[in-house]
Amino acid sequence: MEYAIGIMIAAALAFLLACTVWVGLAVIRNIGTASVVRRFETCIHHSNLRVWVRSDLKGKHRDHCLCFDCKKFRPGLKGNCHTAQMLYEVCVEHDLVTPVWECRKFEQDPYAYERNWNQ
Numbered sequence: 001m002e003y004a005i006g007i008m009i010a011a012a013l014a015f016l017l018a019c020t021v022w023v024g025l026a027v028i029r030n031i032g033t034a035s036v037v038r039r040f041e042t043c044i045h046h047s048n049l050r051v052w053v054r055s056d057l058k059g060k061h062r063d064h065c066l067c068f069d070c071k072k073f074r075p076g077l078k079g080n081c082h083t084a085q086m087l088y089e090v091c092v093e094h095d096l097v098t099p100v101w102e103c104r105k106f107e108q109d110p111y112a113y114e115r116n117w118n119q
């Protein structure tokens with residue numbers, strides 16, 4: 001009898017442990033994919049038009065875009081990267097903000113942090 005109770009207690013503890021691990025993994029997975037729950041808002045674009053933006057990415061273009069750390073990026077100047085210029089023109093035409101995350105022509109500019117593209 002005591003042996004059976006011991007087995008039942010062990011089984012219950014094993015079940016509780018499995019549940020704890022399962023819930024723990026689910027929590028970790030949700031933390032890792034928190035951005036799956038998307039939130040959106042509107043803001044005023046450079047064109048003075050109201051546009052939609054994902055709330056967690058609002059104002060983060062320069063933090064994400066490779067171009068701002070690239071030697072070939074010369075916005076508004078002759079000799080600007082052809083790809084970046086075309087992308088800029090599409091953005092102007094359609095009121096978009098499009099960071100470049102991947103580019104085979106990227107060349108890191110070690111002095112990029114000294115630039116201020118607003119001037």
Ligand code: SF4
Nearest residue numbers: 067070073081103105
């Ligand atoms: S080469 Fe690529 S990363 Fe560099 S400015 Fe052009 S598009 Fe941007």
